Amino acid sequence: MALVxxxxxxxxxxxxxxxxxxxxxxxxxxxxxxxxxxxxxxxNKVTVHFxxxxxxxxxxxxxxxxxxxxxxxxEDLDFDGFGACEGTLACSTCHLIFEEETxxxxxxxxxxxxxxxxLAYGLSDTSRLGCQxxxxxxxxxxxxxxxxxxADIRQSQDGS
Amino acid sequence: MxxxxxxxxxxxxxxxxxxxxxINGGGKARYSSCSxxxxxxxxxxxxxxxxxxxxxxxxxxxxxxxxRLPVPFGLVRFGVAPDHPEVxxxxxxxxxxxxxxxxxxxxxxxxxxxxxxxELQEAYHAVVLSYGAEGNRRMGVPGEDLSGVYSAKDxxxxxxxxxxxxxxxxxxxxxxxxxxxxxxxxxxVARVLLSPIDLLKKTDITQxxxxxxxxxxxxRVLIVGRRxxxxxxxxxxxxxxxxxxxxxxxxxxxxxxEGVKEALKDLPRPRKRLTELMLKTAxxxxxxxxxxxxxxxxxxxxxxxxxSPVEILADxxxxxxxxxxxxxxxxxxxxxxxxxxxxTGEMEDVSCGLxxxxxxxxxxxxxxxxxxxxxxxxxxxNMGRIQEAPGLYCSGWLKTGPTGVIATTLNNSFDTVRSMxxxxxxxxxxTSAAKPGSQSINALLENRGVKPVTFSEWEKIDxxxxxxxxxxxxxxxxxxxxxxxxxxxxx
Numbered sequence: 001m002a003l004v005x006x007x008x009x010x011x012x013x014x015x016x017x018x019x020x021x022x023x024x025x026x027x028x029x030x031x032x033x034x035x036x037x038x039x040x041x042x043x044n045k046v047t048v049h050f051x052x053x054x055x056x057x058x059x060x061x062x063x064x065x066x067x068x069x070x071x072x073x074x075e076d077l078d079f080d081g082f083g084a085c086e087g088t089l090a091c092s093t094c095h096l097i098f099e100e101e102t103x104x105x106x107x108x109x110x111x112x113x114x115x116x117x118x119l120a121y122g123l124s125d126t127s128r129l130g131c132q133x134x135x136x137x138x139x140x141x142x143x144x145x146x147x148x149x150x151a152d153i154r155q156s157q158d159g160s
Numbered sequence: 161m162x163x164x165x166x167x168x169x170x171x172x173x174x175x176x177x178x179x180x181x182x183i184n185g186g187g188k189a190r191y192s193s194c195s196x197x198x199x200x201x202x203x204x205x206x207x208x209x210x211x212x213x214x215x216x217x218x219x220x221x222x223x224x225x226x227x228r229l230p231v232p233f234g235l236v237r238f239g240v241a242p243d244h245p246e247v248x249x250x251x252x253x254x255x256x257x258x259x260x261x262x263x264x265x266x267x268x269x270x271x272x273x274x275x276x277x278x279e280l281q282e283a284y285h286a287v288v289l290s291y292g293a294e295g296n297r298r299m300g301v302p303g304e305d306l307s308g309v310y311s312a313k314d315x316x317x318x319x320x321x322x323x324x325x326x327x328x329x330x331x332x333x334x335x336x337x338x339x340x341x342x343x344x345x346x347x348x349v350a351r352v353l354l355s356p357i358d359l360l361k362k363t364d365i366t367q368x369x370x371x372x373x374x375x376x377x378x379x380r381v382l383i384v385g386r387r388x389x390x391x392x393x394x395x396x397x398x399x400x401x402x403x404x405x406x407x408x409x410x411x412x413x414x415x416x417x418e419g420v421k422e423a424l425k426d427l428p429r430p431r432k433r434l435t436e437l438m439l440k441t442a443x444x445x446x447x448x449x450x451x452x453x454x455x456x457x458x459x460x461x462x463x464x465x466x467x468s469p470v471e472i473l474a475d476x477x478x479x480x481x482x483x484x485x486x487x488x489x490x491x492x493x494x495x496x497x498x499x500x501x502x503x504t505g506e507m508e509d510v511s512c513g514l515x516x517x518x519x520x521x522x523x524x525x526x527x528x529x530x531x532x533x534x535x536x537x538x539x540x541x542n543m544g545r546i547q548e549a550p551g552l553y554c555s556g557w558l559k560t561g562p563t564g565v566i567a568t569t570l571n572n573s574f575d576t577v578r579s580m581x582x583x584x585x586x587x588x589x590x591t592s593a594a595k596p597g598s599q600s601i602n603a604l605l606e607n608r609g610v611k612p613v614t615f616s617e618w619e620k621i622d623x624x625x626x627x628x629x630x631x632x633x634x635x636x637x638x639x640x641x642x643x644x645x646x647x648x649x650x651x
Contacts, residue, residue: 080574081209081570081571084250084253085246085249085250086246086252090246091247092567112397115396115400116397118395118396118433119397119567120567121571123429
C-alpha cells in the first residue's frame with residue numbers, strides 16, 4: 001500500500017508542479033469533485049479551512065493519513081510556491097500557521113522540521129510545515145493560515 | 161483500489177490537458193501581435209521561478225530563457241550538494257515550466273558574448289537578468305594564488321561537474337584542510353571532504369571527484385570564521401549534518417564559546433537554536449552512546465571563531481605550494497548580527513595542506529550597457545526593476561547578492577514578476593508594439609554560428625546522464641564537457 005500511496009503522490013506532485021507553472025490563478029475549480037479519494041471514502045473525510053496569502057478562506061476536505069501538503073495538491077489550492085521540495089523536508093515553502101490550541105494538538109516537532117521552519121518567512125510560535133502534518137479525524141475543522149511573504153509585508157508598508 | 165485511483169488521476173490529467181489546450185490552443189498565433197514577450201537571462205532557479213510566475217500570472221505572456229551552458233538549472237545542478245537530492249526536487253517544477261507552450265529554453269547561448277543585452281531589449285518587451293553570481297570574492301591576502309588554495313566556488317563546481325572546473329584536480333594528500341568562511345557552502349565542502357565514501361557513491365557527485373575523494377588523506381577539517389558563534393552564516397540544518405556525520409567527531413575550542421550561553425536568551429529563535437546546537441556540541445559531555453561514536457571516529461571537524469586570514473604561508477621547500485595559514489585573532493565590537501571583527505594584533509599559524517576559501521560568491525557585470533554596482537556586486541534595483549533602465553529587470557542573486565536558500569530565491573523572483581506585472585498594468589512597461597522575440601534572436605544566433613540547445617535536446621542529455629548513472633548505482637552521471645553535452649544533444 002505504501003507503494004500505491006507513493007505512486008499516486010508522485011502523479012499528483014508532477015501534475016501539481018505542472019499546474020502551478022501553467023495556469024492563470026483563479027481559473028481552477030476549488031471543489032473536491034476531482035479528488036481521488038472523495039468518491040471512495042466520502043464518509044471518512046476531514047474538513048480543513050485554509051486562509052491563503054490574501055486572507056481568503058478556502059474550505060476543503062482530506063482523507064485521514066494525507067498530509068496538509070497532499071491536500072493542497074489534491075485540491076489544486078493556488079498557494080504560490082507551496083511545496084517546492086515536494087514534501088522532503090528540504091525547504092520551508094509549505095509553512096503554515098495554526099491557532100494555539102490546534103498547534104498544541106498537532107504533536108511533537110522533530111529537530112529537522114524545526115531546522116527548516118527556522119528558515120521560513122513569518123515564523124511564529126505556532127508554525128509547522130504542512131508536509132509533516134498528517135490528517136486525523138480529530139483534526140476536523142482545523143484552521144491553517146498560509147503566511148504572507150516578506151515581500152507582501154514590505155509592499156504594504158510602501159503603500160505600493 | 162490502485163486502479164480506480166489511478167483511473168481518476170488519468171482522466172483528471174486529460175481534463176486538465178483539455179482545459180489547458182482551451183486556454184492556450186493556438187496561443188502563440190493568437191497573441192503573436194500583442195502578447196508581451198519576456199526573456200530571461202540565466203536558466204538557474206531564479207530564472208525558472210521568474211518564468212513560472214510570469215506564465216501563471218498572465219495567460220498571454222511568452223517567456224524565453226537563455227542559458228550560457230547547454231544544460232539548465234544553474235546552481236541546483238552545479239551548486240546544491242550531491243548529498244542533498246531532496247533540494248533538487250525543484251527541478252521537477254522547473255521542467256514542467258520549461259515544457260509549457262509559452263516557455264522556451266535556449267541553452268548554449270552566452271548573453272554578453274553571443275548576444276548583447278541591447279539586442280535582447282530590441283527583440284523583447286522586457287528582459288530579466290537572473291544570471292546569478294559566477295565570480296567569487298577574493299580574500300585579498302598574500303599567498304592566495306599558491307597551489308593548494310582553492311575557491312569553494314571552484315571546488316564545488318569540480319565535484320558537481322561544472323565544465324569550467326573539470327580540471328581543477330585538487331590535491332587531497334594532506335591531513336588537515338582549512339576552510340575560510342562558515343556559510344552553508346563552507347559546510348557543504350567540509351561535509352563532502354569528510355563524508356564516508358559509501359554515502360557519496362550513491363549521489364550524483366562526478367565519478368572523477370569520487371575517485372579523488374576515495375584516495376583523500378584529509379582527516380581533519382577546520383572551518384574558520386571572522387566573528388563568533390552567534391554570527392555564523394551557516395544554517396542549523398547544515399551544522400546538524402556535521403554533528404551527525406558518521407565516522408567524525410567535533411573538535412571545538414571552549415574559549416570560542418565564552419559568554420555565549422549568557423547571550424542565548426536574547427537571540428531570535430533560529431539563531432538561538434543554531435547557537436544551542438553548537439554550544440551543546442562544543443561544551444556538553446556526551447552521553448555514553450555519543451561518547452562511543454566519537455571515540456571510534458577517524459575524522460575530525462571543528463569550527464574556529466574570531467580568526468581572519470592574514471597570509472597563506474608557502475612551503476619552505478616548495479615555494480609555489482602552500483603549507484599553512486596565518487590567522488589574526490579578532491575581538492568583536494558590538495553584538496548581534498551587526499557585530500564587527502576587530503584585530504587584536506595577536507597572530508596564530510595553522511599548518512595545513514589544503515585551503516578552501518568560501519567567503520562568498522560575487523555577481524559580475526556581463527554587459528556595459530547594464531547598470532552595475534561594483535562595490536556591492538549587484539545590479540542596482542528597486543524590487544527587481546533595474547534603476548534607470550526601463551524594460552530591464554533582475555531576479556535572484558544578481559538582485560540581492562549571493563545569500564539565501566531556495567525559498568529566498570523563489571520569493572525574490574516572484575517579487576520581480578510582481579513589479580513587472582504592475583509596470584505592464586500601469587503602462588510604464590509598454591507592451592503595445594509587437595516585438596519579434598525569439599524569431600529575430602534565433603536569426604542573429606544562426607548568423608553568428610551559435611547553436612542553441614532546446615529543452616527537448618536537454619532532455620536527451622538528461623536521459624543519457626540518468627542511463628550512465630543507473631549503470632553504476634547513481635541517480636545520474638553528469639556529462640563533464642560542453643562538447644559532449646552538445647554531441648549528445650545532437651548539435
